[in-house]
Amino acid sequence: MTHNATHCLLRLYEEHRALEDYQGGVPRWCNGCGDNAILTAVQRLCRDENLRPEKTVFVSGIGCSSRFPHYMKTYGFHGIHGRALPLAEGVKMARPDLHVFVNTGDGDNCSIGAAHWIHAIRYNMNLTMLLHDNHIYGLTKKQASPTSPIGTKSNTTPRGAYLEALNPLTVTLGVQNVSFVAQAVDWIPEVLYDIVSAAFHHKGFSFVRVIQRCPEFMPGAFDTWLNDTQKTLLLTHDHGIRPSVALGKLYRNQLQHDPSDINRAREIASGEDPIPVGILYRNPAVPCYEEIRGAGRQRTPEMVRAGLEAEFDKFTVWPENRPAAA
Numbered sequence: 281m282t283h284n285a286t287h288c289l290l291r292l293y294e295e296h297r298a299l300e301d302y303q304g305g306v307p308r309w310c311n312g313c314g315d316n317a318i319l320t321a322v323q324r325l326c327r328d329e330n331l332r333p334e335k336t337v338f339v340s341g342i343g344c345s346s347r348f349p350h351y352m353k354t355y356g357f358h359g360i361h362g363r364a365l366p367l368a369e370g371v372k373m374a375r376p377d378l379h380v381f382v383n384t385g386d387g388d389n390c391s392i393g394a395a396h397w398i399h400a401i402r403y404n405m406n407l408t409m410l411l412h413d414n415h416i417y418g419l420t421k422k423q424a425s426p427t428s429p430i431g432t433k434s435n436t437t438p439r440g441a442y443l444e445a446l447n448p449l450t451v452t453l454g455v456q457n458v459s460f461v462a463q464a465v466d467w468i469p470e471v472l473y474d475i476v477s478a479a480f481h482h483k484g485f486s487f488v489r490v491i492q493r494c495p496e497f498m499p500g501a502f503d504t505w506l507n508d509t510q511k512t513l514l515l516t517h518d519h520g521i522r523p524s525v526a527l528g529k530l531y532r533n534q535l536q537h538d539p540s541d542i543n544r545a546r547e548i549a550s551g552e553d554p555i556p557v558g559i560l561y562r563n564p565a566v567p568c569y570e571e572i573r574g575a576g577r578q579r580t581p582e583m584v585r586a587g588l589e590a591e592f593d594k595f596t597v598w599p600e601n602r603p604a605a606a
Protein backbone atom coordinates (compact mmCIF):
# COMPACT_ATOMS: atom_id res chain seq x y z
CA MET A 281 0.00 0.00 0.00
CA THR A 282 1.34 3.40 -0.94
CA HIS A 283 2.01 6.02 1.67
CA ASN A 284 -0.88 8.11 0.30
CA ALA A 285 -3.40 5.27 0.48
CA THR A 286 -2.38 4.49 4.08
CA HIS A 287 -2.70 8.15 4.96
CA CYS A 288 -6.22 8.30 3.43
CA LEU A 289 -7.32 5.17 5.28
CA LEU A 290 -5.93 6.52 8.54
CA ARG A 291 -7.81 9.79 8.01
CA LEU A 292 -11.07 7.95 7.28
CA TYR A 293 -10.60 5.90 10.42
CA GLU A 294 -9.76 8.94 12.50
CA GLU A 295 -12.64 11.00 11.18
CA HIS A 296 -15.35 8.50 12.03
CA ARG A 297 -16.26 9.51 15.56
CA ALA A 298 -17.95 7.56 18.33
CA LEU A 299 -20.28 8.70 21.10
CA GLU A 300 -17.36 8.94 23.53
CA ASP A 301 -15.79 11.57 21.28
CA TYR A 302 -18.56 13.95 22.30
CA GLN A 303 -18.87 12.99 25.96
CA GLY A 304 -17.34 15.64 28.20
CA GLY A 305 -17.50 15.80 31.99
CA VAL A 306 -19.66 13.44 34.02
CA PRO A 307 -23.11 15.05 34.32
CA ARG A 308 -23.96 16.33 37.80
CA TRP A 309 -27.70 16.40 37.20
CA CYS A 310 -30.01 14.54 39.60
CA ASN A 311 -31.07 10.99 38.83
CA GLY A 312 -34.09 11.05 36.55
CA CYS A 313 -33.46 14.61 35.43
CA GLY A 314 -34.72 15.07 31.86
CA ASP A 315 -31.55 16.98 30.97
CA ASN A 316 -29.79 13.61 30.73
CA ALA A 317 -32.10 12.52 27.91
CA ILE A 318 -31.51 15.79 26.04
CA LEU A 319 -27.75 15.34 26.39
CA THR A 320 -27.95 11.80 25.02
CA ALA A 321 -30.02 12.90 22.01
CA VAL A 322 -27.55 15.68 21.22
CA GLN A 323 -24.49 13.46 21.59
CA ARG A 324 -26.09 10.89 19.29
CA LEU A 325 -26.79 13.61 16.74
CA CYS A 326 -23.17 14.81 16.85
CA ARG A 327 -21.95 11.26 16.36
CA ASP A 328 -24.39 10.50 13.53
CA GLU A 329 -23.53 13.74 11.76
CA ASN A 330 -19.85 13.14 12.54
CA LEU A 331 -19.55 16.77 13.60
CA ARG A 332 -16.03 17.97 14.08
CA PRO A 333 -15.72 18.80 17.79
CA GLU A 334 -13.45 21.76 17.03
CA LYS A 335 -16.14 23.15 14.72
CA THR A 336 -19.00 22.75 17.20
CA VAL A 337 -19.96 25.12 20.02
CA PHE A 338 -22.53 24.84 22.81
CA VAL A 339 -23.52 28.13 24.39
CA SER A 340 -25.64 28.41 27.54
CA GLY A 341 -26.81 30.82 30.20
CA ILE A 342 -27.16 29.91 33.87
CA GLY A 343 -29.22 27.10 35.40
CA CYS A 344 -29.02 23.33 35.80
CA SER A 345 -29.70 22.99 32.06
CA SER A 346 -27.04 25.54 31.26
CA ARG A 347 -24.36 23.19 32.58
CA PHE A 348 -24.77 21.42 29.24
CA PRO A 349 -21.55 22.69 27.55
CA HIS A 350 -19.45 21.10 30.33
CA TYR A 351 -20.77 17.70 29.35
CA MET A 352 -19.92 17.99 25.66
CA LYS A 353 -16.40 17.36 24.40
CA THR A 354 -16.64 20.28 21.97
CA TYR A 355 -16.14 24.01 22.36
CA GLY A 356 -18.54 25.61 24.81
CA PHE A 357 -19.39 28.84 26.56
CA HIS A 358 -21.20 28.71 29.92
CA GLY A 359 -22.39 32.29 29.81
CA ILE A 360 -24.31 34.57 32.11
CA HIS A 361 -27.94 34.45 33.14
CA GLY A 362 -30.30 35.13 30.24
CA ARG A 363 -27.56 35.96 27.76
CA ALA A 364 -27.02 32.66 25.96
CA LEU A 365 -28.59 33.91 22.73
CA PRO A 366 -26.58 37.12 22.23
CA LEU A 367 -23.40 35.20 23.04
CA ALA A 368 -24.29 32.55 20.48
CA GLU A 369 -25.18 35.20 17.92
CA GLY A 370 -21.76 36.81 18.44
CA VAL A 371 -20.06 33.46 17.84
CA LYS A 372 -22.10 32.84 14.69
CA MET A 373 -21.52 36.34 13.38
CA ALA A 374 -17.74 35.99 13.74
CA ARG A 375 -17.59 32.34 12.69
CA PRO A 376 -20.53 31.38 10.47
CA ASP A 377 -18.73 28.13 9.63
CA LEU A 378 -19.28 26.73 13.15
CA HIS A 379 -22.23 24.63 14.30
CA VAL A 380 -23.71 26.66 17.13
CA PHE A 381 -26.14 25.19 19.66
CA VAL A 382 -27.84 27.04 22.50
CA ASN A 383 -29.02 25.40 25.72
CA THR A 384 -31.15 27.46 28.01
CA GLY A 385 -33.80 26.98 30.70
CA ASP A 386 -37.32 28.35 31.11
CA GLY A 387 -36.06 30.80 33.73
CA ASP A 388 -32.94 31.72 31.82
CA ASN A 389 -34.71 32.29 28.51
CA CYS A 390 -38.28 33.24 29.36
CA SER A 391 -37.59 35.54 32.36
CA ILE A 392 -34.32 37.47 32.32
CA GLY A 393 -33.48 36.53 28.73
CA ALA A 394 -36.90 37.14 27.19
CA ALA A 395 -35.91 40.24 25.21
CA HIS A 396 -32.99 38.41 23.59
CA TRP A 397 -35.29 35.51 22.72
CA ILE A 398 -37.74 37.75 20.81
CA HIS A 399 -34.97 39.40 18.81
CA ALA A 400 -33.15 36.13 18.13
CA ILE A 401 -36.30 34.83 16.44
CA ARG A 402 -36.48 37.95 14.30
CA TYR A 403 -32.78 37.87 13.40
CA ASN A 404 -33.15 34.24 12.34
CA MET A 405 -29.46 33.32 12.61
CA ASN A 406 -28.54 29.75 11.83
CA LEU A 407 -28.56 28.41 15.41
CA THR A 408 -30.14 25.40 17.09
CA MET A 409 -31.79 26.40 20.36
CA LEU A 410 -32.99 23.91 22.94
CA LEU A 411 -35.24 25.30 25.65
CA HIS A 412 -35.07 22.88 28.59
CA ASP A 413 -38.47 23.61 30.08
CA ASN A 414 -38.97 22.02 33.50
CA HIS A 415 -41.45 24.74 34.55
CA ILE A 416 -39.27 25.83 37.48
CA TYR A 417 -35.96 27.44 38.46
CA GLY A 418 -34.05 24.27 39.31
CA LEU A 419 -30.54 25.49 40.11
CA THR A 420 -31.71 28.05 42.66
CA LYS A 421 -33.97 25.43 44.29
CA LYS A 422 -37.57 25.99 43.26
CA GLN A 423 -38.75 29.42 42.35
CA ALA A 424 -41.69 29.86 39.96
CA SER A 425 -40.74 30.52 36.35
CA PRO A 426 -42.88 32.06 33.59
CA THR A 427 -43.83 28.55 32.45
CA SER A 428 -44.87 27.30 35.91
CA PRO A 429 -48.54 26.32 35.71
CA ILE A 430 -50.95 28.50 37.65
CA GLY A 431 -51.15 27.26 41.24
CA THR A 432 -47.56 25.91 41.35
CA LYS A 433 -46.30 26.16 44.94
CA SER A 434 -42.73 27.34 45.09
CA ASN A 435 -40.39 29.39 47.29
CA THR A 436 -41.52 32.59 45.60
CA THR A 437 -45.18 31.55 45.33
CA PRO A 438 -45.90 29.64 48.57
CA ARG A 439 -49.64 30.02 48.01
CA GLY A 440 -49.39 28.97 44.38
CA ALA A 441 -48.37 30.83 41.19
CA TYR A 442 -50.90 33.57 40.47
CA LEU A 443 -50.54 33.93 36.72
CA GLU A 444 -51.36 31.81 33.73
CA ALA A 445 -48.19 30.18 32.39
CA LEU A 446 -46.52 31.67 29.35
CA ASN A 447 -46.62 29.40 26.29
CA PRO A 448 -43.16 29.49 24.62
CA LEU A 449 -44.53 27.98 21.40
CA THR A 450 -47.20 30.61 20.77
CA VAL A 451 -44.77 33.38 21.75
CA THR A 452 -42.19 32.15 19.23
CA LEU A 453 -44.77 31.63 16.52
CA GLY A 454 -45.96 35.20 16.99
CA VAL A 455 -42.66 36.86 16.15
CA GLN A 456 -41.75 38.17 12.67
CA ASN A 457 -39.32 35.95 10.72
CA VAL A 458 -39.98 32.84 12.81
CA SER A 459 -38.62 29.92 10.81
CA PHE A 460 -38.65 26.70 12.90
CA VAL A 461 -40.68 25.69 15.96
CA ALA A 462 -40.95 22.22 17.47
CA GLN A 463 -41.87 20.60 20.74
CA ALA A 464 -40.40 17.44 22.24
CA VAL A 465 -40.62 15.70 25.60
CA ASP A 466 -37.64 14.13 27.33
CA TRP A 467 -39.41 10.79 27.82
CA ILE A 468 -39.94 9.94 24.11
CA PRO A 469 -36.30 9.60 22.98
CA GLU A 470 -37.13 8.63 19.40
CA VAL A 471 -39.08 11.82 18.73
CA LEU A 472 -36.66 13.91 20.76
CA TYR A 473 -33.83 12.72 18.54
CA ASP A 474 -35.79 13.26 15.31
CA ILE A 475 -36.70 16.79 16.34
CA VAL A 476 -33.16 17.71 17.41
CA SER A 477 -31.96 16.35 14.08
CA ALA A 478 -34.56 18.30 12.06
CA ALA A 479 -33.69 21.45 14.01
CA PHE A 480 -29.99 20.95 13.31
CA HIS A 481 -30.64 20.54 9.58
CA HIS A 482 -32.90 23.59 9.39
CA LYS A 483 -31.19 26.64 7.94
CA GLY A 484 -32.16 29.43 10.30
CA PHE A 485 -33.07 29.84 13.95
CA SER A 486 -34.57 26.57 15.13
CA PHE A 487 -36.50 26.79 18.35
CA VAL A 488 -37.10 23.51 20.17
CA ARG A 489 -38.96 23.43 23.45
CA VAL A 490 -38.22 20.23 25.31
CA ILE A 491 -40.53 19.53 28.21
CA GLN A 492 -38.07 18.29 30.79
CA ARG A 493 -38.68 16.46 34.03
CA CYS A 494 -37.27 17.84 37.26
CA PRO A 495 -37.93 15.08 39.80
CA GLU A 496 -36.21 17.12 42.50
CA PHE A 497 -38.50 20.16 42.52
CA MET A 498 -41.42 19.27 40.25
CA PRO A 499 -42.07 15.60 41.08
CA GLY A 500 -45.08 14.23 39.29
CA ALA A 501 -45.63 17.44 37.32
CA PHE A 502 -45.76 15.60 33.99
CA ASP A 503 -47.40 12.36 35.18
CA THR A 504 -50.66 13.06 33.33
CA TRP A 505 -48.77 12.90 30.03
CA LEU A 506 -46.51 10.06 31.12
CA ASN A 507 -49.33 7.83 32.33
CA ASP A 508 -51.73 8.32 29.45
CA THR A 509 -50.35 8.27 25.92
CA GLN A 510 -53.68 9.65 24.63
CA LYS A 511 -52.73 12.94 26.27
CA THR A 512 -49.96 13.38 23.69
CA LEU A 513 -50.87 14.62 20.22
CA LEU A 514 -48.16 13.33 17.91
CA LEU A 515 -47.75 15.63 14.90
CA THR A 516 -46.78 13.60 11.87
CA HIS A 517 -46.10 14.55 8.27
CA ASP A 518 -43.79 13.70 5.38
CA HIS A 519 -42.11 17.06 6.03
CA GLY A 520 -42.21 16.59 9.78
CA ILE A 521 -41.86 13.61 12.09
CA ARG A 522 -42.45 10.09 10.78
CA PRO A 523 -42.68 7.88 13.87
CA SER A 524 -41.65 4.23 13.80
CA VAL A 525 -44.40 1.60 13.67
CA ALA A 526 -43.77 0.69 17.32
CA LEU A 527 -44.06 4.29 18.47
CA GLY A 528 -47.13 4.83 16.31
CA LYS A 529 -48.83 1.91 18.06
CA LEU A 530 -48.06 3.38 21.45
CA TYR A 531 -49.00 6.95 20.62
CA ARG A 532 -52.23 6.56 18.67
CA ASN A 533 -53.43 10.12 19.10
CA GLN A 534 -51.87 11.52 15.92
CA LEU A 535 -52.47 14.48 13.67
CA GLN A 536 -51.19 14.97 10.13
CA HIS A 537 -49.86 18.50 10.26
CA ASP A 538 -48.08 20.27 7.41
CA PRO A 539 -45.35 22.36 9.09
CA SER A 540 -45.55 25.02 6.36
CA ASP A 541 -48.98 26.14 7.66
CA ILE A 542 -48.29 28.83 10.25
CA ASN A 543 -51.92 29.54 11.13
CA ARG A 544 -52.60 25.89 11.88
CA ALA A 545 -49.29 25.76 13.80
CA ARG A 546 -50.50 28.62 16.01
CA GLU A 547 -53.79 26.85 16.71
CA ILE A 548 -52.04 23.59 17.57
CA ALA A 549 -49.48 25.39 19.76
CA SER A 550 -52.26 26.85 21.90
CA GLY A 551 -53.50 23.38 22.86
CA GLU A 552 -52.22 21.91 26.11
CA ASP A 553 -54.54 18.92 26.48
CA PRO A 554 -53.44 16.88 24.66
CA ILE A 555 -49.94 18.30 24.42
CA PRO A 556 -48.60 18.61 20.84
CA VAL A 557 -45.28 16.88 20.13
CA GLY A 558 -43.58 17.25 16.77
CA ILE A 559 -42.66 19.94 14.27
CA LEU A 560 -45.15 22.78 14.33
CA TYR A 561 -43.59 25.13 11.81
CA ARG A 562 -40.75 25.20 9.32
CA ASN A 563 -39.93 27.79 6.68
CA PRO A 564 -36.40 27.54 5.25
CA ALA A 565 -37.00 30.55 2.98
CA VAL A 566 -36.61 33.16 5.74
CA PRO A 567 -33.25 34.94 5.24
CA CYS A 568 -30.59 34.56 7.93
CA TYR A 569 -29.16 37.72 9.45
CA GLU A 570 -25.55 36.59 9.13
CA GLU A 571 -26.02 36.20 5.38
CA ILE A 572 -27.69 39.59 4.99
CA ARG A 573 -24.85 41.23 6.91
CA GLY A 574 -22.04 39.23 5.30
CA ALA A 575 -20.80 37.77 8.58
CA GLY A 576 -17.32 36.33 8.86
CA ARG A 577 -15.74 38.65 6.29
CA GLN A 578 -12.05 38.36 6.83
CA ARG A 579 -10.83 41.54 8.49
CA THR A 580 -7.29 41.90 9.80
CA PRO A 581 -6.73 43.70 13.13
CA GLU A 582 -5.18 46.56 11.12
CA MET A 583 -8.36 46.92 9.06
CA VAL A 584 -10.52 46.95 12.19
CA ARG A 585 -8.25 49.58 13.82
CA ALA A 586 -8.25 51.77 10.70
CA GLY A 587 -12.05 51.57 10.51
CA LEU A 588 -12.42 52.57 14.16
CA GLU A 589 -9.94 55.47 13.77
CA ALA A 590 -11.91 56.73 10.76
CA GLU A 591 -15.15 56.62 12.79
CA PHE A 592 -13.57 58.45 15.76
CA ASP A 593 -12.06 61.05 13.44
CA LYS A 594 -15.55 62.06 12.33
CA PHE A 595 -16.22 63.34 15.85
CA THR A 596 -12.80 64.77 16.63
CA VAL A 597 -12.66 68.46 17.54
CA TRP A 598 -9.37 69.45 15.98
CA PRO A 599 -7.15 72.13 17.59
CA GLU A 600 -6.38 75.36 15.69
CA ASN A 601 -3.05 74.00 14.51
CA ARG A 602 -4.59 70.87 13.00
CA PRO A 603 -1.88 68.85 11.28
CA ALA A 604 -2.20 68.86 7.55
CA ALA A 605 -3.63 65.64 6.19
CA ALA A 606 -0.89 63.35 5.03
Ligand SMILES: Cc1ncc(C[n+]2csc(CCOP(=O)(O)OP(=O)(O)O)c2C)c(N)n1
Pocket residue numbers: 342343344345346361384385386387388389412414416417418419420425
Ligand atom coordinates in the same frame (compact mmCIF):
# COMPACT_ATOMS: atom_id res chain seq x y z
C1 LIG B 1 -28.33 38.12 37.04
C2 LIG B 1 -28.69 36.87 37.77
N1 LIG B 1 -29.86 36.81 38.41
C3 LIG B 1 -30.22 35.68 39.07
C4 LIG B 1 -29.37 34.62 39.09
C5 LIG B 1 -29.74 33.39 39.87
N2 LIG B 1 -30.17 32.30 39.02
C6 LIG B 1 -29.30 31.37 38.62
S1 LIG B 1 -30.02 30.17 37.69
C7 LIG B 1 -31.54 30.91 37.85
C8 LIG B 1 -32.77 30.30 37.26
C9 LIG B 1 -32.53 29.10 36.43
O1 LIG B 1 -33.73 28.55 36.00
P1 LIG B 1 -33.84 27.84 34.61
O2 LIG B 1 -33.32 28.72 33.55
O3 LIG B 1 -35.26 27.39 34.45
O4 LIG B 1 -32.83 26.63 34.71
P2 LIG B 1 -32.95 25.21 35.43
O5 LIG B 1 -32.06 25.31 36.61
O6 LIG B 1 -34.37 24.97 35.77
O7 LIG B 1 -32.44 24.26 34.39
C10 LIG B 1 -31.45 32.08 38.61
C11 LIG B 1 -32.60 32.95 38.91
C12 LIG B 1 -28.15 34.73 38.41
N3 LIG B 1 -27.28 33.71 38.36
N4 LIG B 1 -27.83 35.86 37.77
Ligand code: SF4
Pocket residue numbers: 308309310312313314315344345414418419493494495496497
Ligand atom coordinates in the same frame (compact mmCIF):
# COMPACT_ATOMS: atom_id res chain seq x y z
S1 SF4 C 1 -32.77 20.21 40.28
FE1 SF4 C 1 -34.17 19.49 38.68
S2 SF4 C 1 -33.40 20.42 36.80
FE2 SF4 C 1 -31.77 20.54 38.33
S3 SF4 C 1 -30.51 18.71 37.99
FE3 SF4 C 1 -32.01 18.21 39.57
S4 SF4 C 1 -33.74 17.32 38.48
FE4 SF4 C 1 -32.49 18.38 36.96
Ligand SMILES: [Mg+2]
Pocket residue numbers: 343385386387412413414415416417418425
Ligand atom coordinates in the same frame (compact mmCIF):
# COMPACT_ATOMS: atom_id res chain seq x y z
MG1 LIG D 1 -36.08 25.55 34.61
